Amino acid sequence: MKHLIKNPQDFWAGVMFLVIGLVFAGVAVTYKIGTAARMGPGYFPMVLGGILALLGLAIVVSAMREKNAGPAVDKFHWGPLFWVLMPVVVFGILLKILGMIVMGLFVVIVSSIASHEFRWRPVLLLAIGLVIFCSLAFVAGLKLPIPLCPSFSVFEQIAACRV
C-alpha cells in the first residue's frame, strides 16, 4: 500500500475531501431534494458534496502517480496543539461561570506551557497585566457583556429550569 502513495500530502488531502464530500452528500439526501426549478434544501449541498467527493477522488488518484511525487506529511506536534487549544475550550465552557479574571489568567498561564522556555515569574506578570488590560479595554471601555467575576447564578438558572 505504502509504495503506491507517491505524494502522501496530496493523498491524505484527497482522502479528507472524499470523506467530507460523501458525508455532506449523504446527509443532504435525507433532506428534501426537489427539482432544479424548485430546489429543496438538499439539492445544492448534494451536488456540491458530490463534486467535492469527485475532486477528492481525483486528488487521491493523482497522488499515486510517479510524476506527482511529493514530500511526506510533516509530523503532527500534539504538544502545542493541546496546550494552545485546551485552554481555549475551557475558556469557552467556563467563562460564564468563572468570569474573565479567572479564565484570562488560566488561558495565558496554561498556553504559555507550549513555549519552549516556560518560566513562572514572567508568565505570571504577563497574565496579570493582560487580564487588567482586557478588563479595562473590553469590559470597562467597550462595554462588552463579559462577566468579570465568578458567578454561580448560572447553576441557579439551570436548577430553576429543572424545577
Place this chain on the structure above:
Amino acid sequence: MELLANLQLGFGVALAGTNILYCFIGVLLGTLIGVLPGIGPVATIAMLLPATFVLPPVSALIMLAGIYYGASYGGSTTAILVNLPGEVSSVVTCLDGYQMARQGHAGKALAIAAIGSFFAGSVATLLVAAFAPPLAELALKFGPADYFSLMVLGLIAAVVLAHGSLIKAVAMIVLGLLVGLIGTDVNSGVARYNFGLPELIDGVGIGPIAMGVFGFGEIIRNLEHGQKRDVFVKRVTGLMPTMEDMRLTAFPILRGTILGSALGILPGGGPVLGSFSAYTLEKKLAKDPSRFGKGAIEGVASPESANNAAAQTSFIPLLTLGIPSNPVMALMIGAMIIHGIQPGPQIMTAKPDLFWGMIASMWVGNLLLVVLNLPLIGMWVKLLTLEYRFLYPAILLFCCIGVYSINNAWMDVLLAAGFGVIGYTFGKLNCEAAPLLLGFVLGPMMEENLRRALLLSRGDPLVFVTRPISATLLVLSVLLLAIVLAPAVRKKREEAFVEEE
C-alpha cells in the same frame, strides 16, 4: 463633476472628528499587527470585530479597512528590518529591503516604501472612486443567473491566482461553500447539518472560522519550531532619500502602482500577486538585473507600491458587487452583515455616506500611515525585539475574548478551537486556507442565486448561457481555466511561485 461632489461628501464623512479618530486607531493597530509576527490581518480583523460593535457602521468599516492597509504597510517594516515578512504580501520586499538594511540604508528603504505606498494608495483611491460607480450601476442590471456566473468567475480567478495545487484549491472552495450552507435554509426553514445542536441553527460564523484557521492554526505552527528573529538594525537613521533615489524610483513606483491596481481588482490576487509581479517586472526592465537581491532600491519601491495599490483596489469588487476578492474582504462582508448592511451594488445609492466615506478614508488612512510611521519607526523597531513566547498567549486571550463577544456564544469559542485543529491539519496537508474562506462567504449567496435563476427559467440550465452577461462571464471562466491548464503556462506558474517562496 459628480466625482468631485461625491468625493467631497466622502471627505466630509471621513474627516468628521470621530471617523478620523477611528481611522487613526485602525491604521495604528494594523501597523502594530503587521509589525508583529504570527498574526495576520484576517485574524486581527476577526479579533477586533466585536470592538467595533459600539461604533456606527461607517466608523466601524473605516476602522477595519484601516487595520487592513495598516497591516500591509507594517509588514514591510518587518521585511526590511528583520528579513521576515510580517504579511505574505511583503515577501518580496525582504529580498532587497533587508539587503539595503544590512548595507546601512534601512532608513532609506523604509522611506521609499512609505513614499511609494502613499503615492500608490492615492492613485488607487482615485481609481476606486472613478470605477466603482459605473461598475455598481452595471451590477444593478445583473439577474440571478448573471450573479451566479459572476461568483463562479470570481472563485475560479481566486484559485488560478492562488499558489499550490489547482485542484486542491478548487476542493477547498467547494468545502468552503458547503460549510457556508450549515444552518437554516432560508427558503424551507430546514436546519441543515446542525447535528441536532441548537447553537448551529444560525450556521457557523465567519469569526470562529477566521480565528481558528488563520489565528490558532498559525500560533500552533509557529510554536512547532522555536522562532529565532535577528534584528539587524538597532537604530534607524537617514530617513530622507536623496534626489538620486527619487529619480531612480519614480518610474518603478509608477509601474508598481499600475500593476498593483490592476491585479488588486482580480479575485484572489490582491496584494500578494501585485507585489510579486511588480518585482519580476522591475527585474526584467532593469539595465543590470544582477543588482536585484543585493539591495536594489527599485526592488523595494515597486513591490511596495504595488501591494498597497492592490490592497486599495481590492475594495472595488466588494463595494460594487458584494463579492470578496480575498479573505480580508470576506471578513469585511461579514462585518457589513453584522452591522446590518447588505453588501452589493445597492450600497452606493442606498448608503452614499458609507460608500464615499470609506473611499475617502482610504486616502486619509494612507496619509496617516506616512505621518505616523516615519516618526514612530523607533517604536516599531523596539516591538520587533518582543519575544514570541510573551506574544502568543496575549494573542490567544484576545482571540478568545473576541470570538466569544461576536455573539456572546460559548459555542463559537469551541468552534474556533475546532477550526484551529482543522486549520493546522490543512497546513500539514499543504492545503491553502484562503479559498475556503471565500467559498464560505459565497456559499449561501451562490445557492440563493442558483435557485432564483432556475426558478425563473423553470429549471432550464440553459439560462446561464443564453443571458449575454452570464454567458460572457462563464466564457471568461472557461478561458481562465484553459490558460492556466495549458502546459506552458502551468510550468511558468509553478516556477513563479517557487521563486516567491
